[in-house]
Amino acid sequence: MNLLNRIPASLPEEVFEDIIKTSSVRIERILSRGHTTPKGDWYDQDEHEWVLVVKGEARILFEADQREVHLQEGDYLNIPAHERHQVSWTTPDQETIWLAVFYQ
Template sequence: MTNNIFANIPSQLPQELFEDIVSTGSVRIERIVSKGHTTPSDEWYDQEEHEWVMVLQGEAKLLFEEGMREVEMKAGDHIIISAHQRHQVSWTKPDSETIWLAVFYK
């Protein structure tokens, strides 16, 4: 049986959608769907694992606490976020879905 990363997206997204595709003891692969969603300005992701993340569709901006550096991402762009590198999603395209593929690893 096959699945499609672009399928089964709800028509309404009151919150970001996080779905594990694969999860083992050492790696987790996740699909994230955003539509105008951002991280609250007073919250930071501070993860135990490293994260490789790619925008498959749409556009987004990530803000990194160190140096308050903002990175723009569009379809096909990917980045490695080291463990404990504090960051936020500062913007996602509000009028269409941004689909992310994230791989978390130790």
């Protein structure tokens, strides 16, 4: 498998694909193209999330302090469990490929 292969030509919705899933870790590929978290919705996860932007760009907004982090290709971020956040922007003219690792 290759993270950069099998990219749909059209992405009307984000694509979430589990690569590995065990009782203690889940690794997921996410494909976005201009997608954001709906206004007023916040991710509030029971597990920690380490996320890497493989291709494209994105911004993640944190609810507590309204801090927004801009991620470009190769940038990664660790989000502690229950730190409420949302995707506020992804590149609209090309896909953003994420690799997300969820862990306890």
